[in-house]
Amino acid sequence: MLENRPVTRSTFDEVMVPNYAPADMIPVRGEGSRVWDQQGREYIDLAGGIAVTALGHCHPELVRSLTEQANTLWHLSNVLTNEPALKLARVLTEKTFAERVFFANSGGEANEAAFKLARRYAWQKFGGERHEIVACDNSFHGRTLFTVTVGGQAKYREGFEPVPAGVRHVPFNDEAALEAAITDKTCAFVVEPIQGEGGVTPATLSYLKKARELCSARGALLIFDEVQSGMGRTGTLYAYEQFGVVPDILTTAKALGCGFPVGAMLTTADVAAALVVGTHGSTYGGNPLACAVSLTALELISSPDVLQGVAQRHALLKAGLEAIQQEFGLFRTVRGMGLLMGCELADTWKGQAKALMMAAQAKGVLVLIAGPDVLRLAPSLIIPEADLKAGLAGLREAVAELKASKT
Numbered sequence: 001m002l003e004n005r006p007v008t009r010s011t012f013d014e015v016m017v018p019n020y021a022p023a024d025m026i027p028v029r030g031e032g033s034r035v036w037d038q039q040g041r042e043y044i045d046l047a048g049g050i051a052v053t054a055l056g057h058c059h060p061e062l063v064r065s066l067t068e069q070a071n072t073l074w075h076l077s078n079v080l081t082n083e084p085a086l087k088l089a090r091v092l093t094e095k096t097f098a099e100r101v102f103f104a105n106s107g108g109e110a111n112e113a114a115f116k117l118a119r120r121y122a123w124q125k126f127g128g129e130r131h132e133i134v135a136c137d138n139s140f141h142g143r144t145l146f147t148v149t150v151g152g153q154a155k156y157r158e159g160f161e162p163v164p165a166g167v168r169h170v171p172f173n174d175e176a177a178l179e180a181a182i183t184d185k186t187c188a189f190v191v192e193p194i195q196g197e198g199g200v201t202p203a204t205l206s207y208l209k210k211a212r213e214l215c216s217a218r219g220a221l222l223i224f225d226e227v228q229s230g231m232g233r234t235g236t237l238y239a240y241e242q243f244g245v246v247p248d249i250l251t252t253a254k255a256l257g258c259g260f261p262v263g264a265m266l267t268t269a270d271v272a273a274a275l276v277v278g279t280h281g282s283t284y285g286g287n288p289l290a291c292a293v294s295l296t297a298l299e300l301i302s303s304p305d306v307l308q309g310v311a312q313r314h315a316l317l318k319a320g321l322e323a324i325q326q327e328f329g330l331f332r333t334v335r336g337m338g339l340l341m342g343c344e345l346a347d348t349w350k351g352q353a354k355a356l357m358m359a360a361q362a363k364g365v366l367v368l369i370a371g372p373d374v375l376r377l378a379p380s381l382i383i384p385e386a387d388l389k390a391g392l393a394g395l396r397e398a399v400a401e402l403k404a405s406k407t
């Protein structure tokens with residue numbers, strides 16, 4: 001019964017839908033912040049599975065929770081509830097502003113739930129006129145039809161029209177534009193406290209404060225998409241804590257399961273009340289395996305040790321990136337919060353982020369990009385200092401080589 005034939009990168013082109021362009025090498029094993037490919041080559045992981053593996057690969061406590069739950073109970077459906085889901089939801093409500101939790105399987109699904117809830121809440125409270133969702137240019141909220149519609153990148157909608165109506169976009173961090181856009185037709189304004197896919201750009205404090213004021217004054221809900229910025233990534237459990245601006249709905253995924261698929265929408269009891277029995281659901285949402293892993297991840301990540309460690313690693317990472325910037329002049333800016341950092345390429349290097357990512361990989365360092373012009377780093381929150389330094393050294397070599405090849 002075992003499929004024994006070997007697989008290689010070319011198998012991808014033979015059997016997979018061509019919507020991704022993965023690297024030539026195939027990782028087969030990971031431990032901490034290192035992974036090894038089919039040929040046994042070692043890589044330092046500064047990508048973290050796109051801000052997902054916040055505790056590195058195969059963290060022993062996560063492995064223990066997963067295997068214990070795997071030997072206990074896998075799945076029930078939402079016809080029945082389960083202990084891991086209730087425990088996880090209770091801790092999430094204790095550690096955040098939220099009073100109620102809805103579980104999904106991904107960030108896109110958590111956002112889909114948030115947008116549906118915002119519409120339903122407004123529909124119940126004000127009637128169907130107030131249905132508009134305001135979102136930011138360049139934002140990313142997922143790949144379902146509704147979430148690509150709300151997302152501020154037209155390329156993800158192209159060819160998939162007609163898309164749902166009642167969505168409006170405003171420039172990010174532009175308070176006057178927001179003031180003009182939020183009206184008595186607006187049910188919600190959604191924003192990433194740090195735009196991740198859009199280029200690792202933090203919101204300004206005054207923008208988020210203004211958003212809170214406008215939403216409260218005009219009867220719209222404020223939604224923070226913390227799918228990427230959440231779960232310790234910025235040095236607090238959620239980024240909103242650092243801004244001191246509290247949303248009505250928060251979505252979380254990625255690092256929530258540290259690699260096990262899970263997402264959640266957090267909200268207040270008042271707003272949650274709009275999703276009455278039968279209005280929304282998910283077969284796997286709140287699955288015991290996902291919730292058991294996530295509960296352990298949450299307990300580990302919210303410890304002062306891990307959160308303070310993010311600030312220390314941020315300082316090291318930022319200094320290392322700035323040193324590379326000073327030596328080679330390839331970057332225009334180094335920005336971000338905690339362990340979500342972006343290096344925007346200088347004008348003469350525009351469009352070269354992917355080339356830099358490939359060069360780093362050739363040096364044994366996994367990094368990410370955020371669009372064509374931004375190198376993105378999202379390592380494990382507990383990456384050992386030695387690995388972080390080695391990763392930076394490899395990245396420096398890659399930058400040096402790329403620069404030499406162009407001059």
Ligand SMILES: *Cc1c(COP(=O)(O)O)cnc(C)c1O
Nearest residue numbers: 106107108140141142196227228
């Ligand atoms: C990754 C991401 C999503 C989508 O999450 P999926 O799990 O891929 O559906 C949504 N919002 C933000 C901010 C993200 O970074």
